[in-house]
Amino acid sequence: MSNGYNRRTTQMRGKPYLYLTTNSPGSERKMAVTLRCIIVDDDEIDRLATVSFVRQYPFLSITGIYSAPDQVLMAVQEVQPDVLFMDIDMPVLNGLELRDRLRQVPVCVFITSYSEYAVESFEKEAFDFLVKPITQNRFEQMVTRLHDYFVLRQKAALLDSTLGADSIFIKDGHDQVKINLRDILYLEALKDYTRIVTTERKHHILSSIGNLLKEKYFTSFIRIHRSYAVQREYIQTITASHVKIKNHELPIGRSYKDALKAITLLPS
Secondary structure (H helix, E strand, O other): OOOOEEEEEEEEOOEEEEEEEEOOOOOOOEEEEOEEEEEEOOOHHHHHHHHHHHOOOOOEEEEEEEOOHHHHHHHHHHHOOOEEEEOOOOOOOOHHHHHHHOOOOOEEEEEEOOHHHHHHHHHOOOOEEEEOOOOHHHHHHHHHHHHHHHHHHHHOOEEEEEEOOOEEEEEEOOEEEEEEHHHEEEEEEEOOEEEEEEOOOEEEEOOOHHHHHHOHHHOOEEEEEOOEEEEHHHEEEEOOOEEEEOOEEEEOOHHHHHHHHOOOOOOO
16 A cells, blocks of 8 residues: 555454554554445445445445435434445435535545536535446545545644744644654645644644644744745755755745745746
């Protein structure tokens, strides 16, 4: 498996879990991930097909299988699923409307026969959109992304507290990790998360890069791109299109060039 993780399955208290061991130097932390899933499809054959695919992955635990959206609305309040596998074209309440009412569920994967729903599905913040009949390879691709997404959520380092003027504590799993602000090279936006890249390793904060930069602890950083902010003192070279910081080359966004001109003259 990619992204620096080794995958193996095991049993814990009678329930299947997926364990992950990071490959980063000195890190042996293992993280158990199990995802509660609900399946809803008014077509029995398609519903059973989805069940068959999901059951191939031990870390996906099916907590409910339903043929009608109204059944799901009641069930979600009790089981609090992590993932919805859902058809779109259903009577009374279609899948898109159902998703509007179940935004509290972190992930929704639409499975439908109608590809024309794709744009509207992603407007509803669908995690993925699968067109029937589903192939094994396509489902595997989705599950890999699904797994990586929830590992990131579980590892997400929440900005928890501060220590003095030059350090912060972040929550990484169950641990409080101290980071020296001077060790941070740059910040990288990852949708709702921000990756903090230090001289030693990478951490993840469950906060947008924009919100982080509003904090007083990050006043020494300058935004160079929609996805990047760098620590000023570590900037080595600025070209018309890139900033070099240590061994990293990061792009400069067109709308952020004026901010960089305040600290140097950009090439024309």
